[in-house]
Amino acid sequence: MNTPLLIAMFSIATLLLSGIIGCAYKQKKNLLKQLNHVLHHDTLTGLPNRVLFNTLIQSALDRATDDKGRMTAVLFIDLDRFKLINDSLGHLTGDKILQAIARRLVDHLRPHDVLARFSGDEFVVLLENIGTEKAATQCAQRLQQALARPFTLAEHSLFCHASIGISLKQGTHHTPEDFLRDADTAVYHAKSAGHSCYVLFDASMQERAHTLLSLENELRRAITEQQLLVFYQPIIDFETGRIISFEALVRWLHPTKGLLTPDHFLSIAEDIGLLKTIDDWVLSQAIAQLHQWQKTFPTQTLSMNINASCSQILHGNLVNRLAGLLSEYPIRQGSLNMEITETALLEDSEPTLAVLKKLSEFNIGVHLDDFGTGYSSLSYLYRFPIDTIKIDGAFIQRMHYSQKDLAIVQSIILLAKHQHMEVTAEGIQTRKQYDRLKKMHCTKAQGYFLSKPLPAHSINKLLTKNRVRLATAV
Protein backbone atom coordinates (compact mmCIF):
# COMPACT_ATOMS: atom_id res chain seq x y z
CA MET A 1 0.00 0.00 0.00
CA ASN A 2 1.38 3.47 -0.76
CA THR A 3 2.57 5.78 2.00
CA PRO A 4 0.15 8.72 1.50
CA LEU A 5 -2.76 6.29 1.63
CA LEU A 6 -1.44 4.70 4.83
CA ILE A 7 -1.00 8.15 6.39
CA ALA A 8 -4.54 9.12 5.35
CA MET A 9 -5.97 5.92 6.80
CA PHE A 10 -3.95 6.33 9.97
CA SER A 11 -5.17 9.93 10.42
CA ILE A 12 -8.80 8.91 9.89
CA ALA A 13 -8.35 5.99 12.28
CA THR A 14 -6.76 8.29 14.91
CA LEU A 15 -9.60 10.78 14.57
CA LEU A 16 -12.16 8.03 14.91
CA LEU A 17 -10.34 6.51 17.89
CA SER A 18 -10.12 9.87 19.68
CA GLY A 19 -13.86 10.18 19.10
CA ILE A 20 -14.51 6.73 20.51
CA ILE A 21 -12.86 7.49 23.85
CA GLY A 22 -15.40 9.11 26.08
CA CYS A 23 -18.59 8.92 24.02
CA ALA A 24 -21.87 7.11 24.43
CA TYR A 25 -22.20 3.37 23.66
CA LYS A 26 -24.26 3.78 20.47
CA GLN A 27 -21.89 6.42 19.11
CA LYS A 28 -18.93 4.20 20.03
CA LYS A 29 -20.44 1.36 18.09
CA ASN A 30 -20.93 3.60 15.08
CA LEU A 31 -17.43 4.96 15.21
CA LEU A 32 -15.95 1.47 15.55
CA LYS A 33 -17.96 0.45 12.52
CA GLN A 34 -16.55 3.40 10.57
CA LEU A 35 -13.02 2.59 11.74
CA ASN A 36 -13.46 -0.99 10.65
CA HIS A 37 -14.66 0.19 7.23
CA VAL A 38 -11.70 2.52 6.78
CA LEU A 39 -9.22 -0.22 7.63
CA HIS A 40 -10.74 -2.69 5.19
CA HIS A 41 -11.63 -0.57 2.18
CA ASP A 42 -9.91 1.40 -0.52
CA THR A 43 -10.60 5.10 0.13
CA LEU A 44 -10.81 6.06 -3.56
CA THR A 45 -13.28 3.45 -4.83
CA GLY A 46 -14.83 2.16 -1.62
CA LEU A 47 -13.97 -1.39 -2.72
CA PRO A 48 -12.49 -3.97 -0.32
CA ASN A 49 -8.73 -3.55 0.06
CA ARG A 50 -6.03 -6.23 0.23
CA VAL A 51 -6.61 -6.92 3.96
CA LEU A 52 -10.31 -7.59 3.53
CA PHE A 53 -9.82 -9.49 0.26
CA ASN A 54 -7.42 -11.94 1.95
CA THR A 55 -10.01 -12.57 4.68
CA LEU A 56 -12.68 -13.10 2.02
CA ILE A 57 -10.54 -15.62 0.12
CA GLN A 58 -9.94 -17.45 3.39
CA SER A 59 -13.70 -17.56 4.11
CA ALA A 60 -14.37 -18.81 0.56
CA LEU A 61 -11.81 -21.57 1.10
CA ASP A 62 -13.38 -22.48 4.44
CA ARG A 63 -16.74 -22.81 2.68
CA ALA A 64 -15.28 -24.76 -0.27
CA THR A 65 -15.54 -28.53 -0.36
CA ASP A 66 -13.25 -31.14 -1.86
CA ASP A 67 -16.03 -31.90 -4.31
CA LYS A 68 -14.15 -32.19 -7.63
CA GLY A 69 -16.79 -30.28 -9.54
CA ARG A 70 -16.58 -26.91 -7.77
CA MET A 71 -13.80 -24.37 -7.86
CA THR A 72 -12.73 -20.98 -6.52
CA ALA A 73 -11.03 -18.45 -8.82
CA VAL A 74 -9.05 -15.27 -8.39
CA LEU A 75 -8.70 -12.91 -11.34
CA PHE A 76 -5.86 -10.42 -11.14
CA ILE A 77 -6.62 -7.39 -13.34
CA ASP A 78 -3.77 -5.09 -14.32
CA LEU A 79 -4.67 -2.01 -16.36
CA ASP A 80 -2.42 -1.63 -19.39
CA ARG A 81 -0.45 1.63 -19.57
CA PHE A 82 -2.55 3.35 -16.93
CA LYS A 83 0.53 5.35 -15.93
CA LEU A 84 0.28 7.11 -19.30
CA ILE A 85 -3.22 8.39 -18.43
CA ASN A 86 -2.03 9.56 -15.02
CA ASP A 87 1.05 11.24 -16.41
CA SER A 88 -0.68 12.94 -19.32
CA LEU A 89 -4.01 13.96 -17.75
CA GLY A 90 -3.03 14.30 -14.10
CA HIS A 91 -3.84 12.30 -11.00
CA LEU A 92 -7.25 13.90 -10.46
CA THR A 93 -8.48 12.62 -13.84
CA GLY A 94 -6.67 9.33 -13.19
CA ASP A 95 -8.60 8.96 -9.91
CA LYS A 96 -11.93 9.66 -11.63
CA ILE A 97 -11.20 7.04 -14.25
CA LEU A 98 -10.28 4.50 -11.59
CA GLN A 99 -13.63 5.15 -9.91
CA ALA A 100 -15.42 4.72 -13.26
CA ILE A 101 -13.49 1.51 -13.91
CA ALA A 102 -14.44 0.16 -10.50
CA ARG A 103 -18.13 0.88 -11.19
CA ARG A 104 -17.97 -0.71 -14.63
CA LEU A 105 -16.29 -3.83 -13.32
CA VAL A 106 -18.87 -4.21 -10.54
CA ASP A 107 -21.66 -3.85 -13.11
CA HIS A 108 -20.28 -6.82 -15.03
CA LEU A 109 -19.93 -9.17 -12.07
CA ARG A 110 -22.54 -11.32 -10.37
CA PRO A 111 -23.88 -9.91 -7.08
CA HIS A 112 -21.95 -12.38 -4.92
CA ASP A 113 -18.60 -11.99 -6.76
CA VAL A 114 -16.11 -9.80 -4.92
CA LEU A 115 -14.13 -6.98 -6.51
CA ALA A 116 -11.23 -5.40 -4.62
CA ARG A 117 -8.61 -2.78 -5.43
CA PHE A 118 -5.05 -3.51 -4.36
CA SER A 119 -3.07 -0.55 -5.55
CA GLY A 120 -2.88 2.11 -8.29
CA ASP A 121 -4.00 0.11 -11.29
CA GLU A 122 -4.53 -3.36 -9.83
CA PHE A 123 -7.95 -4.85 -9.23
CA VAL A 124 -8.79 -8.40 -8.16
CA VAL A 125 -11.93 -10.50 -8.38
CA LEU A 126 -12.94 -13.48 -6.30
CA LEU A 127 -15.31 -16.00 -7.91
CA GLU A 128 -16.69 -18.59 -5.55
CA ASN A 129 -18.22 -21.99 -6.21
CA ILE A 130 -17.81 -22.07 -9.98
CA GLY A 131 -18.32 -25.25 -11.95
CA THR A 132 -15.94 -24.92 -14.90
CA GLU A 133 -12.75 -23.23 -16.01
CA LYS A 134 -14.83 -21.64 -18.74
CA ALA A 135 -16.86 -19.71 -16.18
CA ALA A 136 -13.66 -17.97 -15.06
CA THR A 137 -12.33 -17.29 -18.57
CA GLN A 138 -15.74 -16.01 -19.70
CA CYS A 139 -15.77 -13.64 -16.74
CA ALA A 140 -12.30 -12.39 -17.75
CA GLN A 141 -13.49 -11.83 -21.33
CA ARG A 142 -16.61 -10.03 -20.10
CA LEU A 143 -14.53 -7.68 -17.93
CA GLN A 144 -12.08 -6.98 -20.75
CA GLN A 145 -14.91 -6.19 -23.15
CA ALA A 146 -16.50 -3.92 -20.55
CA LEU A 147 -13.25 -1.99 -20.10
CA ALA A 148 -12.64 -1.74 -23.83
CA ARG A 149 -15.63 0.61 -24.24
CA PRO A 150 -14.52 4.26 -23.97
CA PHE A 151 -14.68 6.18 -20.70
CA THR A 152 -15.94 9.70 -21.21
CA LEU A 153 -14.68 12.31 -18.77
CA ALA A 154 -15.33 15.99 -19.46
CA GLU A 155 -13.87 16.50 -22.94
CA HIS A 156 -11.82 13.32 -22.88
CA SER A 157 -12.81 9.99 -24.33
CA LEU A 158 -10.39 7.39 -23.02
CA PHE A 159 -9.77 3.75 -23.72
CA CYS A 160 -8.52 1.48 -21.01
CA HIS A 161 -7.43 -2.09 -21.61
CA ALA A 162 -6.50 -4.72 -19.07
CA SER A 163 -4.40 -7.85 -18.78
CA ILE A 164 -5.90 -10.55 -16.58
CA GLY A 165 -4.23 -13.47 -14.79
CA ILE A 166 -6.49 -16.24 -13.53
CA SER A 167 -5.78 -18.67 -10.71
CA LEU A 168 -8.26 -21.53 -10.29
CA LYS A 169 -8.25 -23.91 -7.34
CA GLN A 170 -10.27 -26.90 -6.25
CA GLY A 171 -10.86 -27.91 -2.65
CA THR A 172 -9.78 -26.35 0.62
CA HIS A 173 -6.05 -27.04 0.81
CA HIS A 174 -4.85 -23.65 -0.44
CA THR A 175 -4.00 -20.33 1.11
CA PRO A 176 -4.92 -16.79 -0.01
CA GLU A 177 -1.18 -16.29 -0.65
CA ASP A 178 -1.12 -19.26 -3.12
CA PHE A 179 -4.06 -17.80 -4.96
CA LEU A 180 -2.66 -14.31 -5.27
CA ARG A 181 0.86 -15.44 -6.13
CA ASP A 182 -0.42 -17.68 -8.96
CA ALA A 183 -2.81 -15.06 -10.34
CA ASP A 184 0.03 -12.53 -10.20
CA THR A 185 2.34 -14.93 -12.10
CA ALA A 186 -0.39 -15.45 -14.72
CA VAL A 187 -0.94 -11.71 -15.19
CA TYR A 188 2.77 -11.28 -15.76
CA HIS A 189 2.49 -13.84 -18.59
CA ALA A 190 -0.59 -12.05 -19.95
CA LYS A 191 1.34 -8.79 -20.07
CA SER A 192 4.32 -10.33 -21.80
CA ALA A 193 1.97 -12.04 -24.29
CA GLY A 194 1.18 -8.56 -25.59
CA HIS A 195 -1.27 -6.92 -23.17
CA SER A 196 -5.08 -6.92 -23.26
CA CYS A 197 -5.36 -10.68 -22.95
CA TYR A 198 -6.04 -13.16 -20.16
CA VAL A 199 -3.91 -16.11 -19.12
CA LEU A 200 -4.81 -19.05 -16.93
CA PHE A 201 -2.12 -20.03 -14.42
CA ASP A 202 -0.52 -23.44 -14.78
CA ALA A 203 2.21 -25.09 -12.73
CA SER A 204 4.88 -24.73 -15.42
CA MET A 205 4.63 -20.95 -14.96
CA GLN A 206 5.67 -21.30 -11.34
CA GLU A 207 8.67 -23.36 -12.40
CA ARG A 208 9.52 -20.71 -14.97
CA ALA A 209 9.16 -18.01 -12.33
CA HIS A 210 11.63 -19.93 -10.11
CA THR A 211 14.06 -20.38 -13.00
CA LEU A 212 13.82 -16.69 -13.82
CA LEU A 213 14.41 -15.74 -10.22
CA SER A 214 17.54 -17.88 -9.95
CA LEU A 215 18.75 -16.63 -13.34
CA GLU A 216 18.23 -13.09 -12.10
CA ASN A 217 20.40 -13.72 -9.02
CA GLU A 218 23.02 -15.49 -11.11
CA LEU A 219 23.12 -12.60 -13.57
CA ARG A 220 23.73 -10.07 -10.78
CA ARG A 221 26.61 -12.26 -9.63
CA ALA A 222 27.87 -12.70 -13.22
CA ILE A 223 28.48 -8.98 -13.47
CA THR A 224 30.41 -8.69 -10.21
CA GLU A 225 32.30 -11.96 -10.80
CA GLN A 226 33.22 -10.99 -14.37
CA GLN A 227 31.55 -13.90 -16.14
CA LEU A 228 30.50 -11.69 -19.06
CA LEU A 229 32.57 -11.68 -22.24
CA VAL A 230 32.50 -9.80 -25.52
CA PHE A 231 32.73 -11.74 -28.78
CA TYR A 232 33.44 -10.01 -32.07
CA GLN A 233 31.92 -10.92 -35.43
CA PRO A 234 33.85 -9.71 -38.50
CA ILE A 235 32.10 -7.53 -41.09
CA ILE A 236 33.53 -7.75 -44.61
CA ASP A 237 33.75 -5.19 -47.39
CA PHE A 238 32.15 -6.78 -50.47
CA GLU A 239 34.47 -4.91 -52.80
CA THR A 240 37.79 -6.01 -51.27
CA GLY A 241 36.73 -9.12 -49.36
CA ARG A 242 38.64 -7.78 -46.34
CA ILE A 243 37.59 -7.36 -42.73
CA ILE A 244 36.65 -3.73 -42.16
CA SER A 245 34.69 -3.88 -38.95
CA PHE A 246 33.40 -6.01 -36.08
CA GLU A 247 30.14 -6.24 -34.23
CA ALA A 248 30.62 -6.54 -30.46
CA LEU A 249 28.24 -9.18 -29.09
CA VAL A 250 27.92 -9.94 -25.41
CA ARG A 251 28.20 -13.49 -24.04
CA TRP A 252 27.82 -14.98 -20.56
CA LEU A 253 30.14 -17.76 -19.53
CA HIS A 254 27.76 -19.36 -17.04
CA PRO A 255 29.47 -21.52 -14.39
CA THR A 256 27.27 -24.57 -15.09
CA LYS A 257 25.36 -23.85 -18.32
CA GLY A 258 28.39 -22.87 -20.39
CA LEU A 259 28.46 -20.08 -22.96
CA LEU A 260 25.10 -18.29 -23.21
CA THR A 261 24.00 -15.99 -26.06
CA PRO A 262 22.10 -12.75 -25.35
CA ASP A 263 18.63 -14.23 -25.97
CA HIS A 264 19.10 -16.19 -22.72
CA PHE A 265 19.71 -13.19 -20.51
CA LEU A 266 19.30 -9.72 -22.08
CA SER A 267 15.53 -9.49 -21.66
CA ILE A 268 15.85 -10.50 -17.98
CA ALA A 269 18.63 -7.94 -17.62
CA GLU A 270 16.25 -5.35 -19.06
CA ASP A 271 13.42 -6.36 -16.69
CA ILE A 272 15.63 -6.02 -13.63
CA GLY A 273 17.30 -2.80 -14.77
CA LEU A 274 20.72 -4.29 -15.52
CA LEU A 275 20.79 -3.79 -19.28
CA LYS A 276 22.39 -0.37 -19.08
CA THR A 277 25.13 -1.71 -16.79
CA ILE A 278 25.83 -4.52 -19.27
CA ASP A 279 25.75 -2.16 -22.27
CA ASP A 280 28.10 0.30 -20.59
CA TRP A 281 30.50 -2.52 -19.84
CA VAL A 282 30.38 -3.82 -23.44
CA LEU A 283 30.93 -0.27 -24.68
CA SER A 284 34.14 0.17 -22.69
CA GLN A 285 35.44 -3.32 -23.56
CA ALA A 286 34.80 -2.91 -27.27
CA ILE A 287 36.33 0.58 -27.50
CA ALA A 288 39.43 -0.56 -25.57
CA GLN A 289 39.67 -3.56 -27.90
CA LEU A 290 39.38 -1.44 -31.04
CA HIS A 291 42.06 0.90 -29.68
CA GLN A 292 44.30 -2.15 -29.18
CA TRP A 293 43.65 -3.59 -32.68
CA GLN A 294 44.20 -0.25 -34.39
CA LYS A 295 47.56 0.00 -32.59
CA THR A 296 48.58 -3.58 -33.44
CA PHE A 297 47.37 -3.49 -37.07
CA PRO A 298 47.94 0.15 -38.09
CA THR A 299 47.71 -0.52 -41.83
CA GLN A 300 44.21 -1.95 -41.63
CA THR A 301 41.16 0.31 -41.45
CA LEU A 302 39.18 -1.32 -38.67
CA SER A 303 35.93 -0.12 -37.11
CA MET A 304 33.71 -1.36 -34.31
CA ASN A 305 29.92 -1.68 -34.18
CA ILE A 306 28.28 -1.68 -30.74
CA ASN A 307 24.61 -2.42 -30.04
CA ALA A 308 22.84 0.29 -28.09
CA SER A 309 19.64 -0.32 -26.16
CA CYS A 310 16.79 2.18 -25.76
CA SER A 311 17.64 2.76 -22.10
CA GLN A 312 21.26 3.44 -22.95
CA ILE A 313 20.26 6.01 -25.56
CA LEU A 314 17.59 7.72 -23.50
CA HIS A 315 18.88 7.52 -19.94
CA GLY A 316 22.48 6.53 -20.31
CA ASN A 317 24.28 9.80 -20.72
CA LEU A 318 25.70 7.98 -23.75
CA VAL A 319 27.39 10.96 -25.37
CA ASN A 320 29.35 11.96 -22.24
CA ARG A 321 30.31 8.37 -21.58
CA LEU A 322 31.56 7.97 -25.13
CA ALA A 323 33.54 11.20 -24.88
CA GLY A 324 35.25 9.90 -21.70
CA LEU A 325 36.02 6.49 -23.23
CA LEU A 326 37.34 7.98 -26.46
CA SER A 327 39.76 10.22 -24.61
CA GLU A 328 40.97 7.21 -22.59
CA TYR A 329 41.23 4.94 -25.66
CA PRO A 330 41.85 7.12 -28.70
CA ILE A 331 40.70 5.55 -31.96
CA ARG A 332 40.73 6.61 -35.60
CA GLN A 333 38.09 9.26 -36.44
CA GLY A 334 34.89 7.73 -37.76
CA SER A 335 35.74 4.18 -36.70
CA LEU A 336 32.99 3.73 -34.12
CA ASN A 337 29.37 2.90 -34.95
CA MET A 338 26.35 2.45 -32.71
CA GLU A 339 23.70 -0.06 -33.85
CA ILE A 340 20.14 0.79 -32.96
CA THR A 341 16.86 -0.91 -33.76
CA GLU A 342 13.69 0.70 -35.06
CA THR A 343 12.05 0.09 -31.68
CA ALA A 344 14.63 2.41 -30.14
CA LEU A 345 13.68 5.09 -32.67
CA LEU A 346 10.00 4.63 -31.89
CA GLU A 347 10.33 4.66 -28.10
CA ASP A 348 10.76 8.38 -27.54
CA SER A 349 11.67 9.82 -30.87
CA GLU A 350 12.51 13.47 -30.06
CA PRO A 351 15.09 12.76 -27.31
CA THR A 352 16.45 9.85 -29.40
CA LEU A 353 16.89 12.14 -32.38
CA ALA A 354 18.81 14.63 -30.20
CA VAL A 355 21.19 11.87 -29.00
CA LEU A 356 21.73 10.53 -32.52
CA LYS A 357 22.48 14.01 -33.86
CA LYS A 358 25.09 14.43 -31.11
CA LEU A 359 26.64 11.07 -32.10
CA SER A 360 26.89 12.28 -35.68
CA GLU A 361 28.58 15.49 -34.51
CA PHE A 362 31.13 13.28 -32.74
CA ASN A 363 31.65 11.42 -36.01
CA ILE A 364 30.12 8.25 -34.58
CA GLY A 365 28.16 6.25 -37.15
CA VAL A 366 24.54 5.22 -36.62
CA HIS A 367 23.55 1.84 -38.08
CA LEU A 368 19.92 0.78 -38.27
CA ASP A 369 19.87 -2.84 -37.06
CA ASP A 370 17.50 -5.68 -38.10
CA PHE A 371 15.91 -3.52 -40.80
CA GLY A 372 12.76 -5.05 -42.21
CA THR A 373 11.60 -6.77 -39.02
CA GLY A 374 9.93 -3.79 -37.35
CA TYR A 375 7.84 -1.03 -38.83
CA SER A 376 10.44 -0.38 -41.54
CA SER A 377 9.07 3.10 -41.85
CA LEU A 378 10.87 5.02 -44.55
CA SER A 379 10.36 8.22 -42.59
CA TYR A 380 13.08 7.06 -40.14
CA LEU A 381 15.58 7.02 -42.92
CA TYR A 382 14.87 10.67 -43.71
CA ARG A 383 14.46 11.91 -40.16
CA PHE A 384 17.32 10.24 -38.32
CA PRO A 385 21.01 10.57 -39.18
CA ILE A 386 21.51 6.96 -40.32
CA ASP A 387 24.68 5.90 -42.15
CA THR A 388 24.10 2.20 -42.71
CA ILE A 389 21.06 -0.05 -42.94
CA LYS A 390 21.55 -3.62 -41.71
CA ILE A 391 19.20 -6.01 -43.50
CA ASP A 392 17.93 -8.62 -41.07
CA GLY A 393 19.38 -12.11 -41.57
CA ALA A 394 15.93 -13.67 -41.95
CA PHE A 395 15.48 -12.01 -45.38
CA ILE A 396 18.94 -13.05 -46.52
CA GLN A 397 18.31 -16.67 -45.54
CA ARG A 398 14.93 -16.80 -47.34
CA MET A 399 15.80 -14.85 -50.47
CA HIS A 400 16.79 -17.89 -52.52
CA TYR A 401 13.43 -19.57 -52.24
CA SER A 402 11.14 -16.59 -51.67
CA GLN A 403 10.65 -14.00 -54.42
CA LYS A 404 9.08 -11.69 -51.88
CA ASP A 405 12.17 -11.74 -49.65
CA LEU A 406 14.46 -11.31 -52.63
CA ALA A 407 12.44 -8.27 -53.70
CA ILE A 408 12.64 -6.81 -50.17
CA VAL A 409 16.43 -7.24 -50.10
CA GLN A 410 16.74 -5.67 -53.54
CA SER A 411 14.58 -2.69 -52.62
CA ILE A 412 16.45 -2.06 -49.36
CA ILE A 413 19.76 -2.02 -51.25
CA LEU A 414 18.34 0.38 -53.86
CA LEU A 415 16.79 2.58 -51.22
CA ALA A 416 20.06 2.78 -49.29
CA LYS A 417 21.95 3.67 -52.43
CA HIS A 418 19.44 6.37 -53.26
CA GLN A 419 19.85 7.84 -49.78
CA HIS A 420 23.67 7.60 -49.97
CA MET A 421 23.72 5.08 -47.16
CA GLU A 422 25.70 1.87 -46.92
CA VAL A 423 24.01 -1.45 -46.46
CA THR A 424 25.15 -4.50 -44.49
CA ALA A 425 23.61 -7.90 -45.11
CA GLU A 426 23.39 -9.80 -41.81
CA GLY A 427 23.20 -13.58 -41.35
CA ILE A 428 24.88 -14.67 -44.62
CA GLN A 429 25.20 -18.43 -44.32
CA THR A 430 26.06 -19.64 -47.82
CA ARG A 431 28.32 -18.86 -50.76
CA LYS A 432 25.21 -18.52 -52.94
CA GLN A 433 23.76 -15.81 -50.70
CA TYR A 434 27.12 -14.02 -50.60
CA ASP A 435 27.55 -14.00 -54.39
CA ARG A 436 24.01 -12.87 -55.01
CA LEU A 437 24.32 -9.96 -52.57
CA LYS A 438 27.59 -8.91 -54.15
CA LYS A 439 25.89 -8.83 -57.54
CA MET A 440 23.14 -6.68 -56.07
CA HIS A 441 25.79 -4.12 -54.95
CA CYS A 442 25.30 -4.66 -51.25
CA THR A 443 28.26 -2.96 -49.55
CA LYS A 444 29.05 -5.00 -46.40
CA ALA A 445 28.66 -8.63 -45.39
CA GLN A 446 28.25 -10.37 -42.04
CA GLY A 447 27.32 -13.95 -41.25
CA TYR A 448 28.40 -17.44 -40.25
CA PHE A 449 29.54 -18.11 -43.84
CA LEU A 450 32.30 -15.55 -43.27
CA SER A 451 32.91 -16.00 -39.56
CA LYS A 452 30.99 -16.70 -36.39
CA PRO A 453 31.38 -14.25 -33.50
CA LEU A 454 34.75 -15.03 -31.87
CA PRO A 455 36.69 -14.12 -28.73
CA ALA A 456 39.29 -11.35 -29.15
CA HIS A 457 42.31 -13.71 -29.19
CA SER A 458 40.88 -15.60 -32.22
CA ILE A 459 40.28 -12.31 -34.02
CA ASN A 460 43.97 -11.45 -33.50
CA LYS A 461 44.86 -14.51 -35.60
CA LEU A 462 42.34 -13.54 -38.31
CA LEU A 463 43.72 -10.01 -38.46
CA THR A 464 47.28 -11.22 -38.84
CA LYS A 465 46.26 -12.45 -42.29
CA ASN A 466 43.06 -10.34 -42.58
CA ARG A 467 41.35 -13.44 -43.89
CA VAL A 468 38.01 -14.91 -43.04
CA ARG A 469 36.54 -18.19 -44.23
CA LEU A 470 35.57 -16.58 -47.51
CA ALA A 471 39.15 -15.93 -48.54
CA THR A 472 40.10 -19.55 -47.95
CA ALA A 473 36.89 -20.76 -49.59
CA VAL A 474 37.52 -18.90 -52.81
Ligand code: C2E
Ligand atom coordinates in the same frame (compact mmCIF):
# COMPACT_ATOMS: atom_id res chain seq x y z
P1 C2E B 1 22.07 -8.30 -33.69
O1 C2E B 1 22.59 -7.01 -33.22
O2 C2E B 1 21.22 -8.31 -34.90
O3 C2E B 1 23.35 -9.22 -33.90
C1 C2E B 1 23.46 -10.22 -34.87
C2 C2E B 1 23.06 -11.55 -34.33
O4 C2E B 1 23.00 -12.49 -35.40
C3 C2E B 1 24.09 -12.15 -33.35
O5 C2E B 1 23.38 -12.95 -32.42
C4 C2E B 1 24.93 -13.03 -34.26
O6 C2E B 1 25.61 -14.05 -33.56
C5 C2E B 1 23.84 -13.58 -35.14
N1 C2E B 1 24.37 -14.04 -36.41
C6 C2E B 1 25.38 -13.55 -37.14
N2 C2E B 1 25.55 -14.24 -38.29
C7 C2E B 1 24.60 -15.19 -38.31
C8 C2E B 1 24.23 -16.24 -39.24
O7 C2E B 1 24.83 -16.40 -40.29
N3 C2E B 1 23.18 -17.01 -38.89
C9 C2E B 1 22.50 -16.83 -37.73
N4 C2E B 1 21.47 -17.64 -37.47
N5 C2E B 1 22.80 -15.87 -36.83
C10 C2E B 1 23.85 -15.07 -37.13
P2 C2E B 1 23.65 -12.89 -30.88
O8 C2E B 1 25.09 -12.66 -30.59
O9 C2E B 1 22.96 -14.05 -30.27
O10 C2E B 1 22.88 -11.55 -30.47
C11 C2E B 1 21.51 -11.45 -30.59
C12 C2E B 1 21.05 -10.05 -30.37
O11 C2E B 1 21.30 -9.63 -29.03
C13 C2E B 1 21.79 -9.02 -31.24
O12 C2E B 1 21.25 -9.02 -32.52
C14 C2E B 1 21.54 -7.75 -30.47
O13 C2E B 1 20.26 -7.24 -30.77
C15 C2E B 1 21.54 -8.24 -29.04
N6 C2E B 1 22.84 -7.96 -28.43
C16 C2E B 1 24.00 -8.66 -28.52
N7 C2E B 1 24.96 -8.08 -27.79
C17 C2E B 1 24.40 -6.97 -27.22
C18 C2E B 1 24.88 -5.94 -26.34
O14 C2E B 1 26.05 -5.88 -25.92
N8 C2E B 1 23.97 -4.97 -25.98
C19 C2E B 1 22.69 -4.98 -26.45
N9 C2E B 1 21.86 -4.00 -26.03
N10 C2E B 1 22.22 -5.92 -27.25
C20 C2E B 1 23.07 -6.91 -27.65
Ligand code: MG
Ligand atom coordinates in the same frame (compact mmCIF):
# COMPACT_ATOMS: atom_id res chain seq x y z
MG1 MG C 1 23.43 -5.52 -34.02
Ligand code: MG
Ligand atom coordinates in the same frame (compact mmCIF):
# COMPACT_ATOMS: atom_id res chain seq x y z
MG1 MG D 1 20.87 -7.43 -36.43
